[in-house]
Amino acid sequence: MIREGNIAMYDYNDEDENRKHYGQSTPPVYNMTSIPNDLPLFLSYGGAAALSDVKDVQLLLDSLKDHDGDKLVV
Structure with missing residues (x-):
């Protein structure tokens, strides 16, 4: 995320x-849109x-902006 600005799987830094x-x-x-909008999520940082x-x-x-607001706790 830091280098590329996207949410991707682990980069082995070797093609x-x-x-x-x-x-x-x-x-x-x-594909963040594949997470069901009604799936309860808790994010902590x-x-x-x-x-x-x-x-x-x-x-x-x-x-995750389209996620149901009452199902996302930050």
């Missing part, structure tokens, strides 16, 4: 390794957390 795992040279992007940058969390929340 051959990515191809071995995913059948393509780059990691596939997650801290302002100083090393692995959950506020900008990345906002990108994730933006991708």
Whole structure:
């Protein structure tokens, strides 16, 4: 997310390794619209957390903007 600005599977930083795992040279992007809108979700992050940058969390929340509001807790 930090480098590419999208939500994708793990990047092995090697086209051959990515191809071995995913059948393509780059990691596939997650299809966030495949998450049912009525599936309850709880997202938690801290302002100083090393692995959950506020900008990345906002990108994730933006991708879930169509989720039922009463089913998403942040």
